[in-house]
Amino acid sequence: MSSALAAASDAFVHRKRRGSELLLLALALAIGISAYAIIGLARDNEVPADLIWYGGGLTVLAVVAHLTVRFRAPYADPVLLPVVVALNGLGLAMIHRIDLSLEAADSQFGPFAPSQLMWSALGVTLFVLVLLLLQDHRVLQAYTYTLGLAGLGLLLLPLIPGVGVEINGSRVWANIAGLSIQPGEIAKVCLVVAFSGYLVVNRDALALAGRRVLGVDLPRGRDLGPILVAWAASMAVLVFQRDLGSSLLFFGIFVVLLYVATERPGWLVLGTLLFSSGAYLGYLFFSHVRLRVEGWLDPFGDPDLFDQIVEAQFGLAWGGLLGRGLGEGSPTRVPYAWSDFIATSLGEELGLAGLMAIVLLYGLIVERGLRVALLCRDSFGKLLSVGLAVSFALQVFVVVGGVTGLIPLTGLTTPFLSAGGSSMVANWAIIALLLRISHLARRPDPEVWTPGADEDTQVVKLR
Amino acid sequence: MSEFTLTLIKLGFLALLWIFVLSAVSVIRSDMFGARVDLPQRAAKPAKPAKPAKAKPAPKKKRGIPSRLVVTEGPNAGQSVDLGRETITLGRGTDVTIRLDDDYVSTRHARFVTNGDDWFVEDMGSTNGTYLGHTRVTRAVAVSAGTTVRLGKTVVELRK
Numbered sequence: 325m326s327s328a329l330a331a332a333s334d335a336f337v338h339r340k341r342r343g344s345e346l347l348l349l350a351l352a353l354a355i356g357i358s359a360y361a362i363i364g365l366a367r368d369n370e371v372p373a374d375l376i377w378y379g380g381g382l383t384v385l386a387v388v389a390h391l392t393v394r395f396r397a398p399y400a401d402p403v404l405l406p407v408v409v410a411l412n413g414l415g416l417a418m419i420h421r422i423d424l425s426l427e428a429a430d431s432q433f434g435p436f437a438p439s440q441l442m443w444s445a446l447g448v449t450l451f452v453l454v455l456l457l458l459q460d461h462r463v464l465q466a467y468t469y470t471l472g473l474a475g476l477g478l479l480l481l482p483l484i485p486g487v488g489v490e491i492n493g494s495r496v497w498a499n500i501a502g503l504s505i506q507p508g509e510i511a512k513v514c515l516v517v518a519f520s521g522y523l524v525v526n527r528d529a530l531a532l533a534g535r536r537v538l539g540v541d542l543p544r545g546r547d548l549g550p551i552l553v554a555w556a557a558s559m560a561v562l563v564f565q566r567d568l569g570s571s572l573l574f575f576g577i578f579v580v581l582l583y584v585a586t587e588r589p590g591w592l593v594l595g596t597l598l599f600s601s602g603a604y605l606g607y608l609f610f611s612h613v614r615l616r617v618e619g620w621l622d623p624f625g626d627p628d629l630f631d632q633i634v635e636a637q638f639g640l641a642w643g644g645l646l647g648r649g650l651g652e653g654s655p656t657r658v659p660y661a662w663s664d665f666i667a668t669s670l671g672e673e674l675g676l677a678g679l680m681a682i683v684l685l686y687g688l689i690v691e692r693g694l695r696v697a698l699l700c701r702d703s704f705g706k707l708l709s710v711g712l713a714v715s716f717a718l719q720v721f722v723v724v725g726g727v728t729g730l731i732p733l734t735g736l737t738t739p740f741l742s743a744g745g746s747s748m749v750a751n752w753a754i755i756a757l758l759l760r761i762s763h764l765a766r767r768p769d770p771e772v773w774t775p776g777a778d779e780d781t782q783v784v785k786l787r
Numbered sequence: 788m789s790e791f792t793l794t795l796i797k798l799g800f801l802a803l804l805w806i807f808v809l810s811a812v813s814v815i816r817s818d819m820f821g822a823r824v825d826l827p828q829r830a831a832k833p834a835k836p837a838k839p840a841k842a843k844p845a846p847k848k849k850r851g852i853p854s855r856l857v858v859t860e861g862p863n864a865g866q867s868v869d870l871g872r873e874t875i876t877l878g879r880g881t882d883v884t885i886r887l888d889d890d891y892v893s894t895r896h897a898r899f900v901t902n903g904d905d906w907f908v909e910d911m912g913s914t915n916g917t918y919l920g921h922t923r924v925t926r927a928v929a930v931s932a933g934t935t936v937r938l939g940k941t942v943v944e945l946r947k
Binding site: 338352354355358402410460646649650652674675677681685688691692701702 | 817
């Protein structure tokens with residue numbers, strides 16, 4: 325008995341931490357609401373009258389999300405939800421600020437803030453639904469192929485004539501019942517689930533080593549099927565939808581999951597080679613890819629053509645270390661400041677200090693996702709949470725790297741910040757999935773009682 | 788509003804942003820150590836809710852619902868686990884509820900799941916199979932208290 329108890333006393337049990345979550349949530353709300361108030365102060369010299377509605381709406385959303393977590397996933401990670409609420413609030417305030425400028429300039433666009441608040445509410449509704457309906461993430465494993473097909477279908481939906489709409493050279497929008505949505509964002513969630521479900525079952529075969537080149541075990545030729553299919557699909561997205569960002573995102577998630585599932589760095593080497601050769605071919609044969617690369621290498625060579633990139637760089641430079649202050653920059657000089665370029669709008673008004681804080685917040689989301697994967701006890705949950713975390717990491721890298729000129733510019737949304745409904749809803753669902761897995765991973769085990777040495781050898785009366 | 792106030796507000800907002808980041812990091816830091824539950828706490832914890840727990844679910848539970856899963860034969864004979872609503876997994880791996888040191892058992896061999904009323908046993912694709920008597924389990928099969936389930940050399944049983 326004593327040995328069993330000694331083992332139990334060393335047991336590591338996660339605390340629920342809902343109180344810490346609430347405290348962080350209060351801070352997160354303070355960020356969103358004070359940003360809104362500061363914008364009003366800076367532009368009209370008064371606290372905006374609709375602050376009550378805006379702040380109240382945001383608070384209600386946060387409290388509903390918090391209560392759902394408290395009662396349906398009490399052991400879930402305490403940091404994820406507040407970070408997301410802070411990003412969402414900051415994004416809303418920034419979009420509202422851009423709306424004010426657009427209104428002043430009599431622009432044909434906008435206002436975006438009311439619909440963004442509505443989409444946030446829809447996102448939180450989906451978040452609550454996922455936590456209420458999905459008690460165990462392993463249920464999803466049963467739908468591996470269904471979700472895989474659904475994901476591929478959604479991804480290719482914009483290619484169907486009549487449904488797909490081409491906006492700004494990219495065919496990533498679908499028009500359904502008067503609403504234009506970006507099915508790629510929802511496909512992202514489906515495909516991460518499908519990839520993880522597939523790799524959990526097939527990883528043993530894919531882990532077999534083939535030829536050894538330069539100290540790296542390359543996979544066997546006959547196991548290349550899946551990666552080639554994923555590559556072909558991502559190239560199809562690149563060529564037909566002209567969307568470099570989604571193409572990189574999907575292929576990247578697949579390759580990283582393949583690496584995590586098999587523990588073979590060979591897949592990373594192979595994936596990088598495949599994607600770079602594909603992208604190079606795209607550069608040679610497709611003018612839209614070449615344009616993006618030219619805008620990346622030398623935007624000032626043709627400032628009229630690449631004025632979006634040029635203005636964004638000027639904006640960041642003008643913002644400097646501490647920024648112009650909320651409401652005092654001119655982010656609307658950059659076309660699409662409210663969606664693709666929201667990161668540079670924030671960089672202009674909050675400066676390097678603010679933008680770094682935002683990038684760190686994304687880093688925290690990714691870190692918490694990977695932590696969930698480490699804690700999770702079943703392989704499917706591990707892969708799923710890695711996939712979801714990596715989807716955040718890749719997406720933020722691609723879009724923030726693109727607008728700041730680190731890599732060629734590609735159109736992707738900045739999760740929770742950009743104006744855009746599909747992305748908002750899909751990302752809230754991703755956070756709900758991560759919280760569900762995290763709750764199951766951190767919850768203490770049912771106790772296993774092991775009999776001690778003195779108990780299973782009872783002395784029977786011997787004669 | 789004067790330039791000076793606006794600058795103060797700007798710096799204040801940046802400070803708020805970083806205070807949030809740092810407090811999130813500090814929550815993560817304190818989370819790393821969890822709660823190292825020590826003996827008295829752990830012993831006291833089940834003891835306290837035990838009384839209301841016994842009083843409350845007892846009328847809810849129908850008779851004949853098993854409350855314990857016991858290993859009766861094999862290398863791990865004597866181990867047992869209380870049944871709640873959680874799924875119980877059995878196998879040789881590290882991510883299972885009861886870890887069996889039985890060479891004939893797969894890493895993740897079988898699991899017991901409940902719908903709140905009955906318990907079911909499912910094989911999780913094991914090499915040597917899970918048996919109820921002489922029939923191999925191929926789908927979720929309901930098990931009642933007293934039924935013995937065999938995995939490799941191990942026999943487990945649900946008890947009231």
